[in-house]
Amino acid sequence: MNDITDLKADADLILSSSKSLKMSAQNGSISEYKVSSSQMLGIRVIKDGAVGISYTEAMDKDSLKFMVHQALQNAQSNEANPNEKILDLNGSLSDVASYPEVEVDINVKTKKALELESEVKARDSRVTAVPYNSYSENEFESLYLTSKGRFTNYNDKTYSITSSALLADQGKKAIYYDYCLAHTFNELQWSKVVETSLFHARNILGAKTLPTGKYHVRFSTDSLKDLIECFSNFYSAKSAMDKVNPWASKIGEQVISPDITLEDQPLYSDAYRTSLFDSEGVKRRALTMIKDGTLKSFLHNSVTANHFKTETTGHASRGASSSLNVSGTHFVVSGSNKRPLPPKYMEVIQMDGLHSGANRVTGNFSVAVKGYLWENGQKIMTFGNITLSGNLIELLKNVEVVGEKMEASTDLSFFSVPLMFNDLSIAGS
Amino acid sequence: MQLLQSHIAQDIIGHGLSMGADFVEIYIEKTQNEGFVFKNSRAEDTQSGIIFGIGIRLIYGEQALYGYTNSTDRDELLRITTLLGSRIGKETKTLASVNFEKLIYPKVPTITDREVDAKYKLSFLKKIDERLRADQKVSQVMLNYSKKKQLIEVYNSEGLSATEERPYIRLFHQIVMKDGNLQTEASFGPGAIGGWEFMENLKINENCEMLLKQANTTLYAPPCPAGKMPVIIDNGFGGVIFHEACGHLLETTSVEKKASVFWDKLGEKIAHSALSAVDDGTISGSWGSLSIDDEGMPTQKTNLIENGVLKRFISDRMGEIKTGHKRTGSARRQSYKFAPASRMRNTYIEKGPHELAELIASVANGLYAKKMGGGSVNPATGEFNFSVQEAYLIKDGKITTPVKGATLIGTGPDVMTKISMVGKNLELMAGMCGSVSGSIPTTVGQPCIKVDEILVGGEA
Incomplete structure (x- = not known):
């Protein structure tokens, strides 16, 4: 940092480091065991108004000097951007996780990891394999330092387990998998992961197609999270600045149903991990993006805020090797004007192909879905081999609130009241 | 340039063997990345960096243990080896010694590089930007230029010492087009192993016209009707259907877990007799090519399917240990942070006898x-889904209305038997493939093909 300031440049540094352990089972023994430790140092230099980024995983003195040299050279290749500056913040912020950890013997972990396969196999003779199963521990730390004197420190530790059930019967195959995240080993829900995988796989084995037509659709909270987050450019000031946000000129306009409010809540109490500051060292706060259907604000970092002549909302995101972007923390969908459930609707529990079947500029999407058909409060069949198509903007205009209790995604990063989407196109038989 | 001193590699491998491992391997990687995005008619996000790390793999029977670190320190590497070996708890043996023999192998030709300064690169991309913006409806152009040089070394307990330098270059084009409330995008991402000459050889005008035509077509197109129907999939990136619907199911990574519907079908007819397909790591300059794989084995051309019959799986060392299917030089990984796995390289359906017009006329x-x-x-169920970026309805053997928002869904075993006609116009296209060992460069390809029936997702 001293080398940079000597050149009358500004900079910020990110040092990220991680340690992990992962094991998975196959045919009753641990088939994969992986341990790791790695770190990366990244620098963003602003010299004469132009930005250059460089990073390294080699930490010897020569590599660090080369990194600084590269960042300065990259800055020379760019035109000056008056909107991008290192923020004039100083002082320290710390967001260090502290959980009541109990030492767990590696043999206990191994035994439990093996059970992620054996328990699934033991509970149903139609299980042919448990292709995805794993136990993981990940420790992550990120240090941030700017030439203006801002220092932040973030760390976290996560335990996770995954299991799956691949069932075969009478020429049909079905698979489902589930996972669980926890801050401590003892919070992991081993049985839930096994039982959920088996429960849905058994049902999907008997799935049938549905006639092509329009249906009312209720997404599982995980599926709804995937859908809403897939189109995160709609809420991003960076996308608006880059002209790839269809809502770029819609601030103050009603863009979706007046029954719906969408917020980003970094400190949401039910979230897996709260977030105290962003990647520019700005303290986070809750932000209402859409209030009663009206677009109120985008997620901003300091660059987008300068561009749009507003203030950062504390949503800067940047990794050691990437440029400055914006991202949300925990999206919370709330609503009003609760309606009754329609007599017949689809409940989508699995959605495949969103990464390729979604057009982030238009909002159009088309995905393969599986789930349950409900009629008069009864689950009457499991469906599969169908596609669901729509447009996110139209979908959010034609949505009704059908419950009050907030529901959470499995990773506790997305929260929503129960919603019903009307007249979505299904292609099936 | 040597990334890890061979005497340290000897010590690590010897230590792993002394802990009872059947096989020990060290993978060292140093990758130099550079790139920028040309956006808003100027360079943004210029960045460069170095990825460096070492992966150590110990194999005991059918168990693989893997660890990695950024450190070249002998003691740290020994610590990781001990940590891995101690999990198995085998009796330690006398420290074994390994003598390395440098692997000599045929090099897959790459496209020539030459030094070009930043100003020249920017002026090159500016021309593309201007050409695309000549259409007044284009509201944004994003040209993502990336180049990397990956240097790898592999040492193993069989005495292998191998090294390869892999240069990659790619230019991803994306445009956004707007007319009133209508908006759409189109993209295209050619890439190769090699250097700047690849950029000079790009057919800029042709590529720009293709992108603009695609965007202009989809901007005004009505939604695609839904339902089961015959589909003609044209060449080039159309090969993604074989990559997803069949290729992944032929990787021993899935086969070894019986998590592939084709795991027990070797020698059986799994596709229409019109279809033959290969996975070839040796194509000159091609984005998915390698001279050696990430286990240090020279790559090869692997005939996967001949006239509909499954001939070969795509295999790596663990795949061979677990399934008996011989290695095919297909062990690949994104970086040292991943253990190698059997992965595709340049995978395509071979040429057939038909013209595109014949296929269209048959529908x-x-x-x-x-x-x-x-x-x-x-892979476990064979269920796939694809999006279609540019599509048209066929009526009475003729191409008619453009449509947007189509997706194709089905299962690999089913669709493979329904590819009944294969064209002559084979073309390969660069892409990125994500799977167990990360995101890697792969090429997909095919001539035009006819699928007799597939479920098309669209508007009901």
Whole structure:
């Protein structure tokens, strides 16, 4: 940092480091065991108004000097951007996780990891394999330092387990998998992961197609999270600045149903991990993006805020090797004007192909879905081999609130009241 | 340039063997990345960096243990080896010694590089930007230029010492087009192993016209009708259907877990007799090519399917240990942070006898998928889905109305038997493939093909 300031440049540094352990089972023994430790140092230099980024995983003195040299050279290749500056913040912020950890013997972990396969196999003779199963521990730390004197420190530790059930019967195959995240080993829900995988796989084995037509659709909270987050450019000031946000000129306009409010809540109490500051060292706060259907604000970092002549909302995101972007923390969908459930609707529990079947500029999407058909409060069949198509903007205009209790995604990063989407196109038989 | 001193590699491998491992391997990687995005008619996000790390793999029978670190320190590498070996708890043996022999192998030709300064690169991309913005409806152009040089070394307990330098270059084009409330995008991402000459050889005008035509077509197109129908999938990126619907199911990574519907079908007819397909790591300059794989084995051309019959799986060392299917030089990984796995390289359907017009003429009511988008597959069930970026309806053997928003879904075993006609116009296209060992450069390809029936997702 001293080398940079000597050149009358500004900079910020990110040092990220991680340690992990992962094991998975196959045919009753641990088939994969992986341990790791790695770190990366990244620098963003602003010299004469132009930005250059460089990073390294080699930490010897020569590599660090080369990194600084590269960042300065990259800055020379760019035109000056008056909107991008290192923020004039100083002082320290710390967001260090502290959980009541109990030492767990590696043999206990191994035994439990093996059970992620054996328990699934033991509970149903139609299980042919448990292709995805794993136990993981990940420790992550990120240090941030700017030439203006801002220092932040973030760390976290996560335990996770995954299991799956691949069932075969009478020429049909079905698979489902589930996972669980926890801050401590003892919070992991081993049985839930096994039982959920088996429960849905058994049902999907008997799935049938549905006639092509329009249906009312209720997404599982995980599926709804995937859908809403897939189109995160709609809420991003960076996308608006880059002209790839269809809502770029819609601030103050009603863009979706007046029954719906969408917020980003970094400190949401039910979230897996709260977030105290962003990647520019700005303290986070809750932000209402859409209030009663009206677009109120985008997620901003300091660059987008300068561009749009507003203030950062504390949503800067940047990794050691990437440029400055914006991202949300925990999206919370709330609503009003609760309606009754329609007599017949689809409940989508699995959605495949969103990464390729979604057009982030238009909002159009088309995905393969599986789930349950409900009629008069009864689950009457499991469906599969169908596609669901729509447009996110139209979908959010034609949505009704059908419950009050907030529901959470499995990773506790997305929260929503129960919603019903009307007249979505299904292609099936 | 040596990334890890061979005497340290000897010590680590010897230590792993002394802990009872059947096989020990060290993978060292140093990758120099550079790139920028040309956006808003200027360079943004210029960045460069170095990825460096070492992966150590110990194999005991059918168990693989893997660890990695950024450190070249002997003691740290020994610590990781001990940590891995101690999990198995085998009796330690006398410290074994290994003598390395440098692997000599045929090099897959790469496209020539030459030094070009930043100003020249920017002026080159500016020309493309201007050409695309000549259409007044284009509201944004994003040209993502990336180049990397990956240097790898592999040492193993069989005495292998191998090294390869792999240069990659790619230019991803994306445009956004707007007319009133209508908006659409189109993209294209050619890439190769090699250097700047690849950029100079790009057919800029042709590529720009293709992108603009695609965007202009989809901007005004009505939604695609839904339902089962015959589909003609054109060449090039159309090959993503074989990659997803069949290729992933032929990787021993899935086969070894019986998580592939084809795991027990070797020698059986799994596709229409019109279809033959290969996975070839040796194509000159091609984005998915390698001279040696990430286990240090020279790559090869692997005939996967001949006239509909499954001939070979795509295999790596663990795949061979677990399934008996011989290695095919297909062990690949994104970086040292991943253990190698059997992965595709340049995978394509071979040429057939037909013209595109013959395929179109054979369809009464169906869809012509001129350009495919991405897709995904669940190898365990064979279920896949793909998006179509540019599509037209076919009526009475003729291409008619453009449509947007189509997706294709089905299962690999089913669709492979329904590819009944294969064209002559084979073309390969660069892409990125994500799977167990990370995101890697792969090439997909095919001539035009006819699928007799597939479920098309669209508007009901």
